Amino acid sequence: MAIDAALFRQSLSQWASGVTVVTLAHGGEYHGMTASSFSSVSLTPPLILVCIAHHAATHARLMETGAFAVNILAEHQADLGKRFAGMMPDITDRFADLTITTAETGSPLLDGVLAALDCRTHQTVEAGDHTILIGEIVAAHVNPGEPLIYSNRRWGGFRQGE
Numbered sequence: 001m002a003i004d005a006a007l008f009r010q011s012l013s014q015w016a017s018g019v020t021v022v023t024l025a026h027g028g029e030y031h032g033m034t035a036s037s038f039s040s041v042s043l044t045p046p047l048i049l050v051c052i053a054h055h056a057a058t059h060a061r062l063m064e065t066g067a068f069a070v071n072i073l074a075e076h077q078a079d080l081g082k083r084f085a086g087m088m089p090d091i092t093d094r095f096a097d098l099t100i101t102t103a104e105t106g107s108p109l110l111d112g113v114l115a116a117l118d119c120r121t122h123q124t125v126e127a128g129d130h131t132i133l134i135g136e137i138v139a140a141h142v143n144p145g146e147p148l149i150y151s152n153r154r155w156g157g158f159r160q161g162e
């Protein structure tokens with residue numbers, strides 16, 4: 001018997017993760033959404049994955065583009081995580097006033113992130129109400145800093161020395 005949705009959510013909320021923003025160019029526009037379901041997959045070839053909900057507007061675009069970028073947020077970028085999760089209803093254009101560079105694949109890279117991974121879609125795997133999107137990294141840009149951490153609806157960082 002499957003566990004109920006509330007227990008599933010409560011259990012998974014105990015997990016802590018970093019926070020990424022998955023970005024892409026589609027139809028001449030930039031799009032992006034916050035995703036914490038990021039993982040390293042393979043070194044040879046260099047593969048990563050993110051799990052994208054079917055109901056996300058970004059989903060259909062990701063299925064069509066064949067390229068995307070994963071922007072790993074720094075500790076001070078919780079506002080960006082909230083913005084790209086649709087938690088700032090006043091912001092209709094998620095890219096408004098942001099400094100962007102365009103990656104080799106055409107995907108937008110967010111300024112000041114800890115790492116930006118420019119990916120081509122390697123494989124998609126259907127899994128329940130999500131698609132596991134596996135990307136091959138074609139270029140990576142890394143900056144110094146500390147990661148943003150998310151757990152149980154809280155945004156924060158490491159406590160140093162513990």
Ligand SMILES: Cc1cc2nc3c(=O)[nH]c(=O)nc-3n(C[C@H](O)[C@H](O)[C@H](O)COP(=O)(O)O)c2cc1C
Pocket residue numbers: 019032033034035036037038050051052053055056057058059081082084085086150
């Ligand atoms: C911290 C955090 C992590 C999230 N991780 C994911 C994720 O891994 N996959 C996903 O499909 N949605 C995730 N979401 C929800 C999406 O960011 C949210 O539904 C967003 O509004 C989708 O945008 P879109 O509908 O414009 O594509 C996350 C939200 C938050 C706040």
